[in-house]
Amino acid sequence: MTSQQVQLLFVDLALILLLARGLGWLLARVGQPPVVGEILAGILLGPTLFDGAVAGALFPADVRAPLTGLADVGVALFMFIVGLEIDTTSLRGRGRVTAVSAFGSTAVPFLLGTVLALWLLHEHPSEAPMAFIVFVGLSLSVTAFPVLARILADRGLTTTELGGIALATAAVVDVVAWAALAAVQATVGGGGNHWLVALVLPYAVLMFTVVRPLLSRALLRGGTAARLTAPAAAVVLVGALLSATATEAMGMHFIFGAFVFGLLIPRHGAAELRADLLDHTGRITSLLLPVYFVVAGLQVDLGRLRGAELLQLGAILLVAVAGKFGGTFVAARTQGLPARPATALGALMNTRGLTELVILGIGLELGLLDGTLYSLMVVMAVLTTAMTGPLLSRVYARPVDLGCPAGHREPDPVKASSV
Template sequence: MSSHQLQILFLDLAIILVMARGLGHLASRVHQPPVVGEILAGVLLGPTLLDGALSDTLFPDDVRPVLSGVANLGVALFMFLVGLELEAATMKGHGRATVAAAVGSTAVPFVCGVALAFALLPGHEIRDRSTFVVFIGLAVSVTAFPVLARILTERGLSRTTIGGIALATAAFVDVVAWSGLAGVNASIGAGGSHWRVLLLMPYLAAMVLVVRPLLRRYLVPGDGAAEPGPVKFAVVLVGALLSAAATEAMGMHHIFGAFLFGLIVPRKGARALRADVHDRTGHLTAVLLPVYFVVAGLQVDLGGIGTAGLRELALILLVAVVGKFGGTYLGARVAKLPPRSAATLAALMNTRGLTELVILGIGLQLGLLDNALYSLMVVMAVVTTVMTGPLLSRIGARGPAPDTGTDATRERVGAAP
């Protein structure tokens, strides 16, 4: 890089961090997840304002590839953290209610999304229509697990029964969505070398049967608890990056490798180690991830949306909200959850946040979305995330009442008084 390019890069990173942190803080002040403000920062720095003059000046073409590299590193570490946060115990908890809510929260929005895809096809040039239909179904089915976990904590719902069901349901939904997205990526993302995707199954087997035991032996020696430290953190971080590189080499997206490595990091006896890895990696993503929002925002142009675009946006929002909320509510009611608890769970599952943005970025990369449709889907991701807080307040979802010494109070959280 030339000296001038380096200067622009440093200036861009400073602007991105200031905008993302500033708008993220403002979002928190109005009881919204910070990710809402950070995504809006990316949109505001993109071509929507001043017909692209601002984004072209701040982010010249010769600097954008470097920013994209930084963004990809940030999103890979984010997906590693998502895998690290998923607990098998969380996914298995709460039995019938979780299964019913998860099926409703996955199947109904997916079917609605497939119908939406057929409605959108005539207005967009899509190179692979069948894959596009599946992709849209997955895109409206996803829930932002990390954002959901933070909303539960902020609302005092994390230790309630409905909070546990929400986490278990979101974990199941996201694993299904990521698995489906991996299939979509494999079908068209191998660049003509589809044979490389065949390496995925032996790679998964090696990660689970070889790498995971080796990690456990090194990170959790003997019968004691794993002690955190910079060397162990470096080993885990290097492993996540190598895994990301491996899946990228197979024609898959690098986020799948990072996510997988997060899943295989030992749980038992490694609470302190995982907390240390999570904190250290979290500091890195706090700096790198806002770059992803801006790189994503550079593709969002709402300036020429027009009447037809507004109609499509309305349809996308209607399908996304009704499918997700209705499907989750129906599944929860089938499991005999009280109406308010079912509505609380449905509102929480409608949270999409950064997870949706990652999926949309892959769709754009694979040519499944054009810029216009990508822009509309990003708006949907922001709107559905913003809706969560007001919906919870409207429903009356709240944390547990003071402990009365019985389990009945906790079971009634979110239910009608």
């Protein structure tokens, strides 16, 4: 890079962090997740304003390449955090209600999304129509586990029974979504070397039967872990990056490898270690993810949307909200949850956030989404995330006791004091 390119890169990074943090702080002040403001910052720096003149001047092609590299590192570490935060102990005592709620939260929006995709296919033709239909259904059924967890924490609901059900359900939905996305990626991607995808099975066996015990032995001493040390942090980050490299080499996306490595981190007796890992890795992603938002925002052009596109946006929003909310609500009610907590659970599952942006980015990369449809789906991600807080405040301002629906839930060994 020339000296001028380096200077522009540093200016861009400073501007990205300033605008993302500023809008994130402003949105947090009105009860929104900061990620909503950070995504908006990316859109504002893109071609939507001034017909792309600002984006072209600030982010020329020779500067976008290093920004994209930084963004990829940021999203890989973010996916590691997603895997790290998923804790199977949250399923304890909630197996049936979690499974049924996760099914409703995934299957209903997916099926409605595939019907919507049949209509969208006429306006956005694809060379792989079946993959397009599956991808649209999948993108409408996702839930952003990290954003949901932070919403619950901000409202003091994490340790309540509803919070436990929401976290467990979102974890299951996330794992199903990433597995399904991996299948789509394997079908459409691969660069002609689809045989490499066959290596996924031995990779998974190696990771869970060899790497996981070795990692536990390296991080735990006497069955428990002390606070995170610099060597331990290096081992974890190197492992996450190499795992991401492995899945990318197999024709999958690097995010899957990072996500899987996050699942491998020990849970039992390692609470402090995991908290330190979340803190240290979170500090890195807090600097790099705003770059990802801008890289994603450079593909979003809302200035050219007309009546037909706005109609499509309305349909996408209707299916996304009705499918997620309705599917979760009905499923939760069948398991004996009272109406208000079931409504709150439906509102929480409608959170999409950065997870949706990652999935949409893969769809754009695979050629399943064109620029217009990508822009519409990004708007859907922002709006559905933004409506979660106000909806939750309206339907669940005062927590209620869920009780213990007989015949629907296993006894929970750790009872929440209030919900």
